[in-house]
Amino acid sequence: MNDMRPIERATALDDTKISAKGVNVHYGAAHALKDVSVDIGDRLVTAFIGPSGCGKSTFLRCLNRMNDTIPSARVTGRIEIDGQDIYDRRVDPVQLRAKVGMVFQKPNPFPKSIYDNVAYGPKIHGLARSRADLDVIVEKALRRAALWTEAKDRLQSPGTGLSGGQQQRLCIARAVATEPEVLLMDEPCSALDPIATAQVEELIDELRQSYSVVIVTHSMQQAARVSQRTAFFHLGNLVEYGETGQIFTNPRDPRTESYISGRIG
């Protein structure tokens, strides 16, 4: 579990899935994100690390335009997914969010049954042709989120009745069920025990086969275990971004080094 050794990873820079250039975010007068530019690769896991309040969640929410729902937030700069500017007037944020799924920092299951929570996305996007289809999708999503064994006998009981960690896995299942191309996960394991964490990490690794995954985490070990690229944020700045192995063994910026070795943050 505590294996911090950088694993040899495929270093070839694959295709870029998301490309952000000069992104700034203001909340009212507060400048929360300062001129962030980053290329996020396809079929890779990218980890965002950094001290609390440095803007990780803020940047994550830029990638699926969830900041649109915060009246005081103002986003400038350019973010492209598959070469398409997502802040373009012609882009429908609703469509975008179906493509770029998100797991929030705090578990937020709907006040519906476990089944309906997971079936929510597939239903509104018409992904299931029949009830049986939907059953299959729900089961698959719950299995991937490592919740199936606990939930299979209580699919009709309310999702809000689950424990905190189970709720978080339910939210992961809910996001996975819509088959997004990009999955944004904001500290998905902060409420999970080591076993569930290992299962979620396994899921992330599996998702990497077909999607790109961005994960925010406060656990260096987790970042080192699951990600291929790591971005270090500090006070709204993207300080360093690169190969996970390089960031953890040979950081270029002194701030990165002190954060990783536990001196700032």
Add this chain to the structure above:
Amino acid sequence: MPLGWLLLLVLLIAAAGYVMGRRRALSGAGGDTRAMHSLPGAYGWNVAMAVLIPSLLLMAAWTAVAPSVIDRMVAPMVADQGDPALVMSDVRRVARGLVILDEGFDTIAAEGLRDRLASVGVAVGQDVSESTLAAAERYDILAARSSWLLTALTLAIAGGAAAWALRRTTPDLRARNEVERGIQGLLIAAALVAIATTIGIVLALIFNTIKFFQLYPATDFFFGLTWSPSFGGGSELGILPLIWGTLYISFISLLVAVPLGLLSAVYLSEYASHRVRAWAKPMLEVLAGIPSIVYGLFALLTVGPALLAVFGDGGLGWMDGGTAVMTAGLVMGIMLIPFVSSLSDDIINAVPQAMRDGSLGLGATPSETIRQVVLPAALPGIAGAVLLAASRSIGETMIVVLGAGAAAKLSLNPFEAMTTITAKIVSQLTGDQDFSSPEALVAFALGMTLFVVTLCLNILALWIVRRYREQYE
């Protein structure tokens, strides 16, 4: 001494106690507030409280009990003069009238006294007899004695309490805690007054209802299909037509208020920009503050004639007059819109933003989010709001008095005039009435029924709302 002066005197003693208590505590500590347990003011308040609480309690108890004690002592003197309640009120009036006439009991004669009293504005029920006059004299003496006794006792208690509290006032006294206890007592007393009045009202309702059922059979009241009171006797007092009118009008008003109120609440809480919200929400609340009599006028003068123009003889011919179930229901619905929307708005706002984010993050549109996540989450609360609105519309009076007509009818036609429980309570009790006839007492039975129905609705609504609150807090 008149009660007002006595009260003033007690307050003065309390004020003096405050000043002296404060000074005594300060001087005891050599002027050093740090050496005292509490701030100087607390010692002052402690003395003032010690004066006020017992003397005010005594005054309140005395004024509550003394009149009936005096009555009981005087009543035997006039026991042969008829109804004791009426005679005693005459005795009191004569006693008061003589003060106004400025005459002593030794010079006055019973003969012609009634007219003389009437000439100074004191109306006495029957001719003043010798024994009434004697009773009035006795009454006067007893009242004066009672007032004197009260003054003496109150002043003694106030003074004694002040002295006792001052003696206790040393810098070590935990005056702050005592004042805290006093404030707690004050709050409890205020709550008790509210509860006691409520209980009193309910008891009055119950007793009069029982009196009514002794004069009129309960089965005829609850299951009677006709409402035709006549003060000459032979009334039929069946509540069913009134219940039907009440429910019909409430139903129509909810049909108007719930959809409009709910939709405007959804707009306000989910779509409106900050600026629109800051402007529209107070507007709705102003609407909620309009007295219902104004809505009643609106029903009578605007909505009724407008409906009549369309559905009356000139139009479809369904309606005979401006007053109808429809008129009252529509206007009451308009009155309830802000009520429903403001309650629903609060409830919708209580649904956590994280819930909306979750749905939007899955690629749902705002309206899908509202329909599938926000409204289901808010539904129990909204149901509670609707029930509260229903209980308000059932209890509403002025709009139905002016808008619905006065005929108690069992009919399905919403363009016919009908009437409600509340409107009939008003009409049974207005005018000169003998309050012991079933036709007047029925008002209490109607009120009791209304009270029970709205109470049940409110309890149900509050229970639902509370259950819903628990989910998020």
